[in-house]
Amino acid sequence: MNARxxxxxxxxxxxxxEEVVQALFHTILLHRTTGKYKYxxxxxxxxxxVAVQDxxxxxxxxxxxxxxxxxxxxxxxKEVTLFRDMLRTSDGQNSGQIxxxxxxxxxxxxxxxxxxxxxxxxxxxxxxxxxxxxNDRVEFKTRLSEQLTEKVFSIIxxxxxxxxxxxxxTRDEEETVFDTSYMDIQPYLFKIYHQATGPSPTSxxxxxxxxxxxxxxx
Numbered sequence: 622m623n624a625r626x627x628x629x630x631x632x633x634x635x636x637x638x639e640e641v642v643q644a645l646f647h648t649i650l651l652h653r654t655t656g657k658y659k660y661x662x663x664x665x666x667x668x669x670x671v672a673v674q675d676x677x678x679x680x681x682x683x684x685x686x687x688x689x690x691x692x693x694x695x696x697x698x699k700e701v702t703l704f705r706d707m708l709r710t711s712d713g714q715n716s717g718q719i720x721x722x723x724x725x726x727x728x729x730x731x732x733x734x735x736x737x738x739x740x741x742x743x744x745x746x747x748x749x750x751x752x753x754x755x756n757d758r759v760e761f762k763t764r765l766s767e768q769l770t771e772k773v774f775s776i777i778x779x780x781x782x783x784x785x786x787x788x789x790x791t792r793d794e795e796e797t798v799f800d801t802s803y804m805d806i807q808p809y810l811f812k813i814y815h816q817a818t819g820p821s822p823t824s825x826x827x828x829x830x831x832x833x834x835x836x837x838x839x
Contacts, residue, residue, distance in 0.1 A: 624722075624739040627779060629772055630746045633765065634758070635709040640678040641769065642701045642745055646721050646813075647676070647687035648773050649743055650697075652780045653723060654688055654808040658799070660792040671806055682766040685773065690806045697813075704815040708749060718746045719815035725787045726797040726810065737810075740785060743776075 633641050656669030672689035687694075701719070708717040723741040752758050787798045787809065799807045 624742050626742045628744045632748045632750060635749055637680045638705040639701050640681055642719055644685045644769060645745055645772060648685055648776050649721060650808055651688055654806050657807050663792050683769045688806055692803050700813040707817050715749045717817040718744050720744045721813055723809045723811045
């Protein structure tokens, strides 16, 4: 099975890296998480509820909805902070990408270990710029807020399509589909990884013109 892949490209200032990535990844995880499964029999279960909360950004005029889960929040913050620290530089321009991958585990056979099969992959590609003019920062912040709104609506539209999801597991199969380690929620199995790609081959001016034209679409 080929995994569905989506790529989102954005231009940000260094201080906006964490909030932009968290806003998008929390939106995705909100729709790829359920309450805890409680099995009474092998194929009979009830699903618990999940709590959500509004999150207001400090460096972007943007508010999003996320799951209220301290464990998930801590894990996501740790991964995004590692990405930020690797990507952000004191001057110049840098680029990188961070990926949220959903997968399922295939049961191993005799002499063969279990394997993982990705079924959905979301990648955020960022160009980081430094702006010297306050007027540029104001315009930049406004446009970034608009683009984040567009990205979130695009994510919701994609997720609401009737495409492949792992089938509901039996009790014995639960851990091949869901991450059961969280106390309050049960996301589909996922992992996060990232890489820096070094300075962008385009100039800062070219990147800014591309940003302001709004051509960085999902």
